Structure formats: structure tokens, C-alpha cells
Amino acid sequence: MTEKLTRQPFILRNPSILVVLAVLAVFTVAVTLLSQAYGNGTVPTSTVKVLGKTLCLALAAVAMDLVWGYLGILSLGQMAFFALGGYLIGQWLMYARTESIVAASLAGNPIPPTPAELQEGVANQIFGVVGSSDLPLVWAFAHSLPIQLLLVVAVPGLLALAFGWLAFRSRVNGVYLSILTQAMTLALALWLFQNDSGFRGNNGLSGLQNIPGLDAVDQATLSVWFLWASALALGLAYVLAAWLVSGKFGSVVRAIRDDETRVRFLGYPVEGFKLVVFTLAAMITAVAGALYYPQAGIINPAELMPIASIYLAVWVAIGGRGRLYGAIIGAALVSLLSSWFTGGRAPDINLPGYTVNWVDWWQVALGIGFVLVTLSAPKGIAGIVDHLGGIRPPRRATGEVPQPAQEAKA
Amino acid sequence: MSALLEVDSISVSFDGFRAINNLSFNIGEAELRAVIGPNGAGKTTFMDIVTGKTRPDAGDVKWGTPPKSLLKMNEAQIARAGIGRKFQRPTVFEDQTVADNLTMALKANRNPFAVLGWRPSVDSAGKVAELASEVGLAAQITRKAGELSHGQKQWLEIGMLLAQEPRLLLVDEPAAGMTLAEREQTTALLVRLAQTRAVVVVEHDMDFVRRLNCKVTVLHQGSVLAEGSLDHVTRNPDVIEVYLGR
Numbered sequence: 001m002t003e004k005l006t007r008q009p010f011i012l013r014n015p016s017i018l019v020v021l022a023v024l025a026v027f028t029v030a031v032t033l034l035s036q037a038y039g040n041g042t043v044p045t046s047t048v049k050v051l052g053k054t055l056c057l058a059l060a061a062v063a064m065d066l067v068w069g070y071l072g073i074l075s076l077g078q079m080a081f082f083a084l085g086g087y088l089i090g091q092w093l094m095y096a097r098t099e100s101i102v103a104a105s106l107a108g109n110p111i112p113p114t115p116a117e118l119q120e121g122v123a124n125q126i127f128g129v130v131g132s133s134d135l136p137l138v139w140a141f142a143h144s145l146p147i148q149l150l151l152v153v154a155v156p157g158l159l160a161l162a163f164g165w166l167a168f169r170s171r172v173n174g175v176y177l178s179i180l181t182q183a184m185t186l187a188l189a190l191w192l193f194q195n196d197s198g199f200r201g202n203n204g205l206s207g208l209q210n211i212p213g214l215d216a217v218d219q220a221t222l223s224v225w226f227l228w229a230s231a232l233a234l235g236l237a238y239v240l241a242a243w244l245v246s247g248k249f250g251s252v253v254r255a256i257r258d259d260e261t262r263v264r265f266l267g268y269p270v271e272g273f274k275l276v277v278f279t280l281a282a283m284i285t286a287v288a289g290a291l292y293y294p295q296a297g298i299i300n301p302a303e304l305m306p307i308a309s310i311y312l313a314v315w316v317a318i319g320g321r322g323r324l325y326g327a328i329i330g331a332a333l334v335s336l337l338s339s340w341f342t343g344g345r346a347p348d349i350n351l352p353g354y355t356v357n358w359v360d361w362w363q364v365a366l367g368i369g370f371v372l373v374t375l376s377a378p379k380g381i382a383g384i385v386d387h388l389g390g391i392r393p394p395r396r397a398t399g400e401v402p403q404p405a406q407e408a409k410a
Numbered sequence: 411m412s413a414l415l416e417v418d419s420i421s422v423s424f425d426g427f428r429a430i431n432n433l434s435f436n437i438g439e440a441e442l443r444a445v446i447g448p449n450g451a452g453k454t455t456f457m458d459i460v461t462g463k464t465r466p467d468a469g470d471v472k473w474g475t476p477p478k479s480l481l482k483m484n485e486a487q488i489a490r491a492g493i494g495r496k497f498q499r500p501t502v503f504e505d506q507t508v509a510d511n512l513t514m515a516l517k518a519n520r521n522p523f524a525v526l527g528w529r530p531s532v533d534s535a536g537k538v539a540e541l542a543s544e545v546g547l548a549a550q551i552t553r554k555a556g557e558l559s560h561g562q563k564q565w566l567e568i569g570m571l572l573a574q575e576p577r578l579l580l581v582d583e584p585a586a587g588m589t590l591a592e593r594e595q596t597t598a599l600l601v602r603l604a605q606t607r608a609v610v611v612v613e614h615d616m617d618f619v620r621r622l623n624c625k626v627t628v629l630h631q632g633s634v635l636a637e638g639s640l641d642h643v644t645r646n647p648d649v650i651e652v653y654l655g656r
Contacts, residue, residue: 244526247528248513248514248525248528248530249522249525249526249528251503251506251510251513251514252514252525254503254505254506255503255506255514258503258504258505259501259503261485262497262501262503264484264485264486264489265461265485265486265489265494265495266486266489266514266515266520266570266574267486267487267489267490267520267574268486268520268525269486269520269521269522270486272521272522273522273525275522276522276523276526
């Protein structure tokens with residue numbers, strides 16, 4: 001019996017994974033069939049893009065839940081990794097597209113342009129806006145998609161590793177650690193705002209929705225492709241995260257959240273565990289960013305301001321931290337509501353003497369909602385889902401087999 | 411007899427207060443030792459130093475053969491080297507089941523990647539079940555630790571310590587908050603454990619120490635005041651004056 005249980009595939013022991021994957025698949029197929037590119041066109045391309053971006057935000061929220069809900073670190077700098085992923089993929093998108101434009105304009109010349117001339121032309125095009133014509137060193141690999149894709153995970157991963165190593169080794173905890181993470185993203189934002197940072201200052205990178213080499217593909221089709229890619233990434237990351245937090249590794253991670261001193265006396269290298277989770281979450285967040293910004297079309301340093309990371313924390317709190325699907329529900333629900341209310345499409349409420357304009361009042365409503373959720377349902381929406389489903393929160397195996405050994409799991 | 415743990419003239423001060431003052435003593439392999447002393451004698455600070463929580467200002471703590479200094483190791487490394495610690499208040503992971511608590515404590519590779527690849531086996535499941543029944547929690551194995559009574563939590567923590575298979579057990583006031591029956595059980599367990607490993611018990615309660623029937627070290631103002639059998643130290647006039655006579 002024990003043997004059978006321990007050998008059961010991991011997914012079957014976690015039925016919530018199947019539910020999430022099924023919902024994600026149905027959603028993706030439904031949007032595809034209603035899209036302008038592959039379906040009857042009920043859902044306009046702009047909405048497909050909003051939905052695709054929402055999946056990316058949900059992906060970032062899953063990573064945030066790993067760091068906050070499971071490991072117990074309230075990171076207020078997660079969106080730095082998200083934006084870095086966007087910047088790194090944006091470099092290639094912008095460079096490769098500008099290169100093809102410059103090459104086309106120089107093609108009429110009697111003498112074919114040399115690579116140096118081509119590069120100078122590209123640099124002029126991209127950096128003219130900040131009064132420079134040299135290609136900064138950080139763009140050295142911008143011509144290569146494989147290298148930039150590698151950097152999308154490597155740079156945020158290394159940043160998280162270095163930051164985490166310094167912070168965790170000095171045993172910075174709790175609110176001090178939150179402040180440090182916030183300082184990290186703010187410092188990065190301020191650096192990127194400078195014109196000589198090599199990332200076009202406050203102009204940021206733009207035109208990212210045009211994918212080099214895919215000029216013939218229209219935005220309607222591209223938006224569906226990105227939706228698929230985002231859904232796939234979310235599905236894969238969800239399975240990875242669920243696998244990570246199940247079993248003994250998850251046990252240790254939750255133990256660190258609850259009492260890290262005790263975990264040390266059990267002999268576990270607490271800093272090592274924190275580094276693994278923090279770095280992995282940073283890389284997942286970076287992938288989410290790399291998928292988000294080609295759908296958004298533009299990225300600028302304002303995306304790294306701490307408020308973005310605080311929003312992420314609010315989504316996870318509303319969705320229910322310590323529940324991976326809670327993070328998805330929270331991010332999707334709040335960000336979609338947010339874009340509906342701030343998009344000017346929500347009907348104003350006419351009170352006698354005052355008109356409630358949602359564009360202005362949405363933030364207030366969100367703030368009140370956050371306070372209400374925190375007070376009345378500390379486990380968030382996922383807590384309500386658990387309650388309705390009769391699941392007792394963190395208790396995992398609820399005696400399917402009344403045998404002691406059944407609890408020892410992967 | 412070679413010493414398992416050798417505390418060599420350590421001193422530590424907190425804001426000018428000398429908590430430990432030139433303290434030296436040895437613990438042998440498979441020895442049961444009681445450490446007694448009035449409040450502020452430095453009992454808990456001594457444990458903090460041995461387990462790596464506090465660094466001494468001077469002196470050295472050597473461990474095993476060949477002797478290795480513990481002062482260069484962090485808490486986790488010391489725990490992995492084979493020193494287990496039972497805290498005064500039971501500290502178990504309340505959000506997780508008894509089995510999860512025990513599984514986490516089982517002696518195994520603690521490296522994050524090794525833990526990630528760890529799979530339960532018939533062997534590990536058997537060990538967990540065995541430990542649970544040893545500490546009388548076999549029926550509670552799927553319950554969350556937070557649902558256990560105070561005494562059961564104490565026992566779970568003892569089970570977790572056993573799972574670590576330490577060579578030296580440091581036990582801080584095990585009798586605190588226990589009923590008479592539980593005390594007797596605890597005494598029997600500590601005596602039995604000391605047959606295969608070193609056990610150091612820090613205790614206030616003289617009756618409890620008498621039951622352990624072992625060598626006693628009396629601490630006072632951060633250094634050893636007397637050492638020997640309980641009868642021997644209780645006859646010592648210095649001990650009577652600073653501790654028992656009051």
C-alpha cells in the first residue's frame with residue numbers, strides 16, 4: 001500500500017493541478033475560437049492582448065506566491081525581474097527590427113553597407129532619441145535572439161542570487177527585507193531612467209509588438225500566438241511550482257516560513273533553500289515579463305517602480321497566499337477588473353450632487369477591497385474556495401488511507 | 411575515555427555582563443549529564459554556544475575525534491555534525507502533520523537539491539511510523555502538529571530529535587509543564603537514550619535530576635562550581651550556599 005502510494009504520479013496526488021490545467025486549456029481554446037485570427041471574431045484583438053497579458057501577470061503572481069506565500073518573504077521588488085525580462089527581450093525585438101529597416105533603406109546604395117555601417121545606422125536610429133549614436137555595451141548581444149533569450153532568465157536569476165546571497169547571509173528578515181527588495185527595484189528604476197544607462201532613459205523600448213521576421217503575420221494572429229505561449233508558460237510554471245512546494249522540499253520551505261531558527265537546528269541550510277526559491281521565482285517572473293511586453297508593445301522604467309510590485313503583493317493577498325491557484329485567481333480577477341474600471345468603460349454612478357467616476361475611484365475601491373479581504377478572509381479568495389470545497393486549509397492528506405506511512409510523500 | 415564534547419575555557423559577555431566566565435568541562439561518549447544552577451548561571455547560554463547560536467568571546471568548543479572546533483560552524487552545520495537540541499518550549503511546525511514533521515527531521519542529506527530529489531521509500535515511511543509509535547503518536551500521525559496537546563508536542567519534538575540521530579542531545583528543562591507520569595516516562599527515555607549517545611540535561615528540578623541518577627555539573631555565575639554525583643555536589647558547602655540553601 002505504502003509503495004503504491006509513494007509511486008503514484010505526482011499530478012494525481014495533487015488534483016488541483018489538473019483542474020487548473022483544464023481551466024487554462026478551455027480558456028485558451030475558447031479565446032482562440034472567438035478571436036479574429038482563428039475564430040468568429042467576437043473577441044477583438046485588443047482584448048486577446050489584454051487576456052494574454054493577464055496570463056503573464058498570473059504567472060508572475062504564482063512566482064510571488066512561492067516567495068511570499070510559501071517561503072514567507074514579502075518581496076516588494078518582484079516586478080524588477082518582470083521588467084528586466086521585458087527589457088532583455090525588448091533589446092532583441094528593437095535591434096533586429098531596426099536592423100531590417102536600416103538594411104532596407106541602405107539597400108539602394110551602389111555599394112552594399114558594411115556590418116559596421118549597418119550597426120552605426122541601427123545605433124543612430126535607436127539612441128538618437130537620447131542624443132547618442134553609439135551602441136552601448138549592454139547591447140552587445142542584442143542581435144542574437146538565442147543569447148537574449150538566455151539572458152532573459154540568466155540576468156534576473158543572477159541578480160536574485162546576488163541580492164539574496166547578501167541579504168539572506170546577513171539574516172535580514174521580515175519588514176527590513178521587504179524594504180531592501182523595494183530599494184532594489186527603485187534603484188534599478190532610477191538607473192534606467194537615466195539617458196546614459198543604455199536603455200533609452202524614460203523613453204524605454206517601444207515597438208515591441210512587431211516581431212522581426214514575422215512582418216507578414218498580422219497582429220490579430222500574433223496576439224493569439226502570444227496568448228498560447230503565455231498559457232503554456234503559466235501551465236508549465238504551475239506544475240513546476242506545485243511540484244516544488246509538495247513533498248519534503250515544500251515541507252522545509254513552509255517550515256522556514258513558520259520558524260526558520262528551528263529549521264536551522266534541524267540541520268537545514270536555510271539560506272540555501274531561500275536562495276533556490278528566490279532565484280527560481282525571479283527567473284519565472286522574468287519569463288512572464290518577456291512574454292508580457294511584446295504584447296504590451298512598450299516598456300519604460302516606470303514599470304520598475306515599487307508600486308507595481310506592491311500591486312502584485314495585493315493580488316496574491318486577495319487571491320490567497322500559500323495557494324498557487326489563489327495567486328492566479330487574484331492576479332487575473334484584480335488586473336482584469338482594474339483594466340475595466342480604469343479603461344473608462346465602467347458606467348459612472350450618479351449620486352445626488354456627485355458623480356462617482358471609476359477612473360478616479362477605482363484605486364479607492366481596490367484599497368477598501370484589500371482591507372476587507374485582509375480582515376474578513378485572511379486566506380483570500382482561495383480560502384473561500386477551500387471552504388466551499390470542504391478542504392481544510394493546510395492539512396494535506398485527509399486520511400484517504402488510514403495508514404501511517406501514507407503521509408510520507410515525495 | 412575520550413571526550414565527545416570539550417568545552418575549553420569559554421567566556422562570553424552581554425553588554426558587560428559575564429554570562430559565561432572561563433567555563434570548561436567535558437562530555438564523554440554515551441554519557442548522561444545533568445547541568446544545574448540557579449537562574450542566570452549560564453545554562454542556556456552554554457547551550458546557545460554549543461549549538462552555534464551565540465559566539466563566545468574567548469575559548470574553544472571541540473567536538474568528536476579528531477577534535478574539531480565548533481566555533482567556525484553555523485547552527486545548521488553543527489546540527490548536521492550530530493548535536494541535537496530540545497528547546498524549553500516545544501517548537502514543532504504546527505501547520506504540518508506529525509508525519510511531515512518527523513520526515514523533515516529524518517537523518518538525510520540536507521542540501522536543497524538533494525531534498526528536492528528526495529523520495530519517500532518504504533524504509534523512510536517505516537522509520538517515521540516507528541518513531542511516531544516510540545513517542546506515542548502513532549494514532550496522531552496524519553494530524554497537524556498544531557492540533558496536538560502541549561505534552562504531545564513535547565513528545566513530537568523528542569521524536570524529531572531522535573529522527574536526527576544525534577550523537578549529543580542537549581535537552582533544556584524537559585520536565586517543565588509535564589505531569590508526574592510524563593516525567594517518569596521522560597526520565598526513562600533519557601536514561602535509555604544515554605546508553606547509545608551523550609545526553610546533557612539542563613534542569614531546575616532537583617527531584618527530576620535525582621531520578622536521572624547521573625553525574626551532575628553545577629554552574630554558578632558562568633563557571634563550574636562543583637561536579638560529581640548528586641549526593642556529592644549537594645554536600646558541597648559552596649553549592650549549598652549559592653543554590654540549595656536559599
